[in-house]
Amino acid sequence: MLTTTEEPTATGPAATARRPRIRAGRHLHGGRVTYAVLTVFTLGSLFPLVWTAIAASRSNSRLAQTPPPFWFGGNLFKNLQIAWTDANMGTALLNTTVVAGTIAAGTVVFSTLAGFAFAKLRFRFKNLLMVLVIGTMMVPPQLSVVPLYMLIAELSWTDRLQSVILPTLVSAFGVFFMRQYLSEALPSEVIEAARVDGASSWRVVWHVVFPAARPAMAVLGMLTFVMAWNDFFWPIIALTQNGSPTVQVALTGLGRGYIPDQSVIMAGALLGTLPLLVAFVVFGRQIVGGIMQGAVKG
């Protein structure tokens, strides 16, 4: 276990960042076949999303015809409106934003603190605790669902947002991620210097660690936000469509309608996906970088 945790530091984030892509002489230009295959793959990746929008802009009867529509129709706003009121999408979007935002913020702060301690501080049982952190990554969420449900039922937290927020507020992956990043990106000398100047640990965290960790914190925050936004298994147990649903729970309600109007369902799916898609257009580069950075350390 220990060797696997130490090993990746050799190819940590700083190492990958330092290695310029130009250096690799073997990176030949892709040929026509490369572009063709990648284009097909990209179309496959994007088509279902584009088609969601197309289907959302049509009527239900048009979707029950062959061939299926391949271009936009005129019903988009009507369908969006129905989905908005029927599935309570406004509340759901607001709830999801609160949930995902809080979880992302909590994960980032707590992971940075713990990651800093594991990367740079000395204390007893450090290695044992780190092994524990990694071990928790292996525990499937299904395993804790029953008692968690009993717990929140006991606290009368069903349908309250904290029932979704609190259990996911920390993440082992986050701790691991920040530890790897900080052990590379934060020189021990800087901490020593701050110590010599008489700074307390909390001052060191505030004035040295947080600024140094900011890029990784941004990446971890975005990844956690995406994950929390899309979380499905626990929210559907803890929240109901009539209480305070997240987007995912609300979408389930649309899919289960007695007279399923497909175009309205698609409009709902579009509403639930759009915010993240916009984020991808804006921050895509950073998110991709973050995934690739986190990946090396797996």
Add this chain to the structure above:
Amino acid sequence: MAPVTGTAHDTAATAPSGEGGAAPARRSGARDLAAAERRRERRSRRYQRRSRWYRRDVRWSPYAFVAPFFLFFAAFGLFPLLYTGWASLHRVELTAPTDMEWVGLRNFARLLEDEFFWNALKNTFTIGVISTVPQLLIALGIAHLLNYKLRGSMFFRVAALTPYATSVAAATLVFVLMFGRDYGMINWALGLAGIGPVDWQNGAWTSQIAVSTIVVWRWTGYNALIYLAAMQAVPNDLYESAALDGASRWQQFVHVTIPSLRPTILFTCVVSTIGATQLFGEPLLFNGGGGATGGADHQFQTLGLYLYEQGWVNLHLGRASAIAWTMFLILLLIGAVNWLLVRRLRKSA
């Protein structure tokens, strides 16, 4: 350290005039000396206090930094984990979760007799295989292509990752429509190729393929990026010497890239296997309005879905706990096999 500096600061701030005016006039040297002595004492005490405080800070704050993680984990991870084991030995109903009746291993025994448990186990396995294998193979190929110098490489990468940002619910609802029997796009396309309409939802294999398609669609790009990152860390010299030895590009891919990626490939295998064991949202929503049965004949009911059905549809929380622990044991088994494989590979390498 706070009190000393604090009071001095306070008096200076609140009564700046008082300090000069009310200070006792110097009458004798003895008093002066005593005051100086007191000051020195106070200062040394301050230093002591500071260094004690400092030592305490260095010693204990690491624990404070890791505490939130472990506190939350203990409350919402470890406690439930153990309690699930405890609950699995009881009869617990969702309607009255506090009334627990000890039944020993009966939940597990009933599980092993239940044909739907074996059915769900088998489905989880087949869906896991037909979603994980293609997903990782395609990801490897795509990563290799993305590793070339490309125009718009960032566009290709972001596009590959977009499905990852799509929720299970949204993705499944779209695919349900596309896999529709009568008006679905996929059957329409198959019809163009002269293949008759396939009843994707009701066939055993066809429904499992359809569910796997959703998984493959969502995760292939993500895995491709993970592979891509590992590929960019492969030292260039390896390729150069391989090229000098006359290895073709394909040979380089097989003999340099793949072996260098071995730890990453193993990592993705483990993660995807864990993901496949927990498959839940896709089969739940692929069923349309049918609930947690996983199709009319349970043809695509996974273990995760079976757990949900037992616990939250049939209200047997005890049995659901037994399923959860069984899943955990299966995962441990997979982990052990994996570990043995890795050790074997390391030895042979």
